[in-house]
Amino acid sequence: MTMTADQPFATEILARVQELLPVIAERAEQGETARAIPQESAQAFLDAGLARALAPRRFGGYELGLDVWFDAVHAIGTTDASHAWCASLIMHHPQYLAQFPLEAQEAVWDDGPDVAVASSVNPTTTVTKADGGYRLAGKAPFTSGIAHASWAMIGGMLPVAGPPRPALFLVPRSHFTVHDVWHTTGMRGTGSNLIVTDDVFVPENLALPLADLIEGTGPGGRVHDNPIYRTPLVTYGPATFAIPMLGAARGALDAYRAFAVPRQQRANAVVAATTARIRMGRAAADLDAAELLLRRSLDLAARPADASIELRARSMRDAGRAAELITGSMNDLIALSGTAGFAADNVLQRHWRDVNFAARHVTLNPDANYAYWSGTQLGVERNPAEVNVF
Numbered sequence: 001m002t003m004t005a006d007q008p009f010a011t012e013i014l015a016r017v018q019e020l021l022p023v024i025a026e027r028a029e030q031g032e033t034a035r036a037i038p039q040e041s042a043q044a045f046l047d048a049g050l051a052r053a054l055a056p057r058r059f060g061g062y063e064l065g066l067d068v069w070f071d072a073v074h075a076i077g078t079t080d081a082s083h084a085w086c087a088s089l090i091m092h093h094p095q096y097l098a099q100f101p102l103e104a105q106e107a108v109w110d111d112g113p114d115v116a117v118a119s120s121v122n123p124t125t126t127v128t129k130a131d132g133g134y135r136l137a138g139k140a141p142f143t144s145g146i147a148h149a150s151w152a153m154i155g156g157m158l159p160v161a162g163p164p165r166p167a168l169f170l171v172p173r174s175h176f177t178v179h180d181v182w183h184t185t186g187m188r189g190t191g192s193n194l195i196v197t198d199d200v201f202v203p204e205n206l207a208l209p210l211a212d213l214i215e216g217t218g219p220g221g222r223v224h225d226n227p228i229y230r231t232p233l234v235t236y237g238p239a240t241f242a243i244p245m246l247g248a249a250r251g252a253l254d255a256y257r258a259f260a261v262p263r264q265q266r267a268n269a270v271v272a273a274t275t276a277r278i279r280m281g282r283a284a285a286d287l288d289a290a291e292l293l294l295r296r297s298l299d300l301a302a303r304p305a306d307a308s309i310e311l312r313a314r315s316m317r318d319a320g321r322a323a324e325l326i327t328g329s330m331n332d333l334i335a336l337s338g339t340a341g342f343a344a345d346n347v348l349q350r351h352w353r354d355v356n357f358a359a360r361h362v363t364l365n366p367d368a369n370y371a372y373w374s375g376t377q378l379g380v381e382r383n384p385a386e387v388n389v390f
Contacts, residue, residue, distance in 0.1 A: 009049070009064060010062075013053055013062075014071055014072060017048060017050075017075050018075065020048065021076070021078070023044070024076060025079040027040070027083070031082050031188070032082075032188045035183070035184075035188050036147040036190070036191030037086050037147075037189045037191065039147070041083055042086065042090070042116060045086070045090050046090070046116065049062070049114075050091045051094060052114065053069060054091055054095045056094075056229070058224060059112070059113050060109070063224075066302055069092055070243055070294070072091065073087055073091065073243045073244060074247040075247065077244040077250070077251065078250050078254065080189065080248075081187060081245065081248035081350075081354035081355065081358065082188060082190045082354065084248070085145075085189075085244045086145040086189075086191075088240050088241070090116050090117075092236070093117040095228060095229065096117075096119070096213060097117060097153075098218075098224060099208060099212065099218025099221045100168075100205075100206070100207075100218060100219075100220045101206075101220060102219070102223050103206070104205055107170070107206065108170065115150050115151065116150060117151045118145050118151070118152045118195075119144075119152065119153040121155045121168065122141065122155050124140060124141065124155060124156070125140050125155060125156040126156065127157055127158065127167075127169070132203060132204060133206070134156075134158075134159070135200065136154060137198055137200070138156070138196070140152070140154045140176075141181075141192075142192045143195050144191065144192040145190065146193055149173065152173075152195055153169070153171075154169050154171055154195070155167070155210070165211065166210040168213065169206060169207050170202065170206040171197060171200060177195065177196050178196075179194040179195070181193055184357065186353040186356060187353075187357045214233045215233075216229075216230040217230070227303070227304050228301070228304075231302070232304065232307045234312045234315055235301035235315045236297065236298055238297075238315070238316065238319035238320075238364055239298060241363060241364060242290075242319055242364060245326045246291060246322070246326050248355050249326045249329050249330045249333070249351065249355055250287060251347070251351055252333045252334070252352065252355075255347050256336060256341075259341075260276065260336070280336065282332070283332045286325040286326075287329050290321075290322035290323075293321060293322045293325075294322050297314075297315040297318055297319065310376045313372050313375075313376045314373055316363075316369040316373065317369050317373035320365060320367075320370060321370075326355060330356070331356075333348065334352040
């Protein structure tokens with residue numbers, strides 16, 4: 001993938017991420033216990049420039065390539081998937097925001113781009129028309145990273161003539177409450193809690209139809225020259241969740257290697273060791289294959305003019321397959337580690353829980369994504385209910 005002219009910014013961000021890895025490893029257990037990454041971690045991500053990476057230059061951002069997003073999130077994932085998940089959102093939500101009307105971008109980035117924005121895209125919140133905008137009331141689930149977010153993009157149905165259309169509504173932190181409902185066995189540190197609005201007014205220019213985000217046709221995208229603000233969501237969206245998975249599985253591979261080396265020294269374990277080496281090699285190859293599939297999708301996302309329906313479907317298909325490859329590799333590694341891998345203080349079991357949990361995200365559903373791609377090849381009209389983009 002082609003790097004932008006701001007290579008020094010990219011190098012600096014990735015170097016800062018590398019410096020943070022030991023600290024993130026130490027805080028992973030804290031995030032598990034609190035069911036949200038520590039505020040110190042979120043602030044460190046902002047200080048490292050993660051929110052600036054894909055933000056527009058007009059507001060102080062760097063407009064870097066999606067490869068920087070990939071590399072940073074993948075590196076963080078090798079230490080902790082929950083931290084990587086939150087970092088992924090901090091980095092790429094500015095790409096969403098840059099497609100909102102200019103007034104919305106000014107509202108969020110008035111004091112600069114170092115702002116964390118969360119999202120709950122499913123249109124579950126009730127929206128009613130009001131003079132100059134809308135009123136929101138209801139519950140928005142699975143809002144990852146909401147504990148450290150200053151704004152939230154909340155999904156609801158636009159009250160328009162004809163069938164209602166899903167949209168996103170920007171709401172500042174002071175206008176919603178957070179309900180602590182995130183009690184899971186995987187991705188515990190993401191703090192994906194429920195947010196509630198109660199008759200909150202949202203100006204009209206702080207809303208964006210979801211179709212505009214899906215197609216890359218939001219009004220804000222025309223304000224900026226960079227094509228990443230006009231790229232269809234499906235070409236890059238699933239990578240948001242697959243990259244932390246890949247990083248975690250790579251971290252598990254490293255942990256298994258450290259665990260397995262002394263076991264290879266036992267003379268009575270030759271046959272078992274040979275089998276283990278075969279499965280380890282296959283797991284590593286599958287992780288490399290998953291990375292290639294994901295990077296190809298991001299390469300397409302950098303060229304929105306080339307993103308035909310067939311290629312968008314390919315990106316969804318490849319994301320589903322990447323998730324399968326990553327999960328399969330992770331399951332092999334935990335199985336190879338035996339009962340020792342499930343010890344409470346063994347990082348392998350945390351990576352295993354996180355990868356398998358993350359793989360259930362709707363955008364990574366292999367069956368739905370395979371069917372979507374096959375339909376484009378067979379001339380079958382797509383049923384919108386078959387593939388939930390977010």
